[in-house]
Amino acid sequence: MCTVCGCGGHSVEDQFRAHLAKQGQAPAAPLAVLAPHPAPKPTAPKTPAPAPAPVDGSHAACTHDLHFGQGPAGTEVPGMTQARLIEIETDILSKNNSFAARNRAALAALKAFSVNLVSSPGSGKTTLLCATIRALGAQPLAVIEGDQQTSNDADRIRETGAAAVQVNTGKGCHLDGNMVEQALARLDLGAGALLFIENVGNLVCPAAFDLGEDAKVAILSVTEGEDKPLKYPDMFAASRLAILNKIDLAPFCDVNLDTYEANLKRVNPEIEVIRVSARTGEGMELWLDWLRRGLAAKAA
Amino acid sequence: MHEMSIAEGIRTVLEDAAKANDFSKITRVRLEIGAFAGVERAALDFAFEVVMRGSVAEGAALEILDLPGRALCYDCAVEVEITDRLAPCPHCGGGRLLVQGGDEMRIKDLEVL
Numbered sequence: 174m175c176t177v178c179g180c181g182g183h184s185v186e187d188q189f190r191a192h193l194a195k196q197g198q199a200p201a202a203p204l205a206v207l208a209p210h211p212a213p214k215p216t217a218p219k220t221p222a223p224a225p226a227p228v229d230g231s232h233a234a235c236t237h238d239l240h241f242g243q244g245p246a247g248t249e250v251p252g253m254t255q256a257r258l259i260e261i262e263t264d265i266l267s268k269n270n271s272f273a274a275r276n277r278a279a280l281a282a283l284k285a286f287s288v289n290l291v292s293s294p295g296s297g298k299t300t301l302l303c304a305t306i307r308a309l310g311a312q313p314l315a316v317i318e319g320d321q322q323t324s325n326d327a328d329r330i331r332e333t334g335a336a337a338v339q340v341n342t343g344k345g346c347h348l349d350g351n352m353v354e355q356a357l358a359r360l361d362l363g364a365g366a367l368l369f370i371e372n373v374g375n376l377v378c379p380a381a382f383d384l385g386e387d388a389k390v391a392i393l394s395v396t397e398g399e400d401k402p403l404k405y406p407d408m409f410a411a412s413r414l415a416i417l418n419k420i421d422l423a424p425f426c427d428v429n430l431d432t433y434e435a436n437l438k439r440v441n442p443e444i445e446v447i448r449v450s451a452r453t454g455e456g457m458e459l460w461l462d463w464l465r466r467g468l469a470a471k472a473a
Numbered sequence: 474m475h476e477m478s479i480a481e482g483i484r485t486v487l488e489d490a491a492k493a494n495d496f497s498k499i500t501r502v503r504l505e506i507g508a509f510a511g512v513e514r515a516a517l518d519f520a521f522e523v524v525m526r527g528s529v530a531e532g533a534a535l536e537i538l539d540l541p542g543r544a545l546c547y548d549c550a551v552e553v554e555i556t557d558r559l560a561p562c563p564h565c566g567g568g569r570l571l572v573q574g575g576d577e578m579r580i581k582d583l584e585v586l
Contacts, residue, residue, distance in 0.1 A: 261582050269482065442569045
């Protein structure tokens with residue numbers, strides 16, 4: 174049988190016969206043909222024939238010669254598959270985005286300002302948060318703490334008197350919209366509150382998952398190296414603000430803070446940068462002002 | 474390994490589409506992935522095969538269509554196509570580019586039975 178269009182007989186012999194005909198040879202002996210086959214092509218002489226050879230009628234409609242070398246055989250054969258094509262044009266993370274949209278609407282209704290704090294582990298997120306909470310005093314706020322394991326961070330936040338929910342992702346490398354929705358349900362967030370979502374320490378995956386926050390804030394400590402924005406550009410590109418933390422350690426780390434900032438701007442020309450030391454309090458006022466401006470914008 | 478989460482996102486969308494469009498098997502899935510979507514192709518291939526087991530898309534072929542990265546150059550104010558986030562502007566060589574597109578992650582279409 175012809176393997177492209179299915180015409181002709183069904184046996185290997187048929188194919189061999191067709192092959193011989195193509196080569197201009199007749200079968201030396203009768204073959205054991207298992208299925209009836211149209212009359213074989215006349216044997217073509219080695220020298221050009223004066224008259225064109227009659228066309229094998231069974232192949233009249235088969236133009237498979239034209240298909241050689243074009244794509245895998247069989248894919249263009251009608252009737253081979255009942256497959257139909259369905260256009261769906263759906264965002265892969267649409268489920269996550271719908272959770273994020275619900276969170277965003279709930280926070281907007283409260284006129285609450287929410288930030289998604291993203292960084293590598295050990296950049297000082299929790300220390301910065303504790304210092305921020307103490308400095309903000311009576312400002313209503315709550316914290317969602319994301320980690321793979323332990324409630325250490327939520328415990329540290331609760332010591333400041335703030336409400337905190339620990340979300341342990343288990344094996345997960347990031348928080349997602351659903352986790353934040355469930356955490357929000359456990360927090361009694363008041364109108365005009367600040368919500369801090371401390372993501373899992375990871376400079377890669379949290380960039381892709383919208384939680385419904387107003388802004389991503391990337392925290393980068395001076396001990397990490399000036400090239401981190403270049404090495405992990407997605408995270409810094411997705412962030413509105415970068416906090417350059419632990420600047421009290423800069424003199425001991427042989428780093429240039431201007432290089433940090435230049436690299437951040439190279440990845441994201443619109444990113445705002447605040448230099449902070451959560452330990453000494455340097456720069457904290459700029460960060461607090463940034464938060465208050467965010468809150469004021471939500472209240473407007 | 475957020476490709477695993479992405480594959481789970483794909484599975485959710487596919488299972489919903491199977492209910493809505495009444496089909497029982499998916500033989501091919503075509504995705505559109507932007508250059509800056511942060512998706513590693515090999516990791517997604519692996520995650521897709523594993524996550525689709527037992528679903529309507531078990532054994533389905535995964536095809537990924539690349540979408541270009543687009544950025545606005547702050548120096549010459551032209552929208553350009555770039556291949557990586559840190560590439561200079563192909564027009565003026567400037568280094569200050571604001572990414573405008575290329576973070577897409579979409580399921581374009583499905584071949585179903």
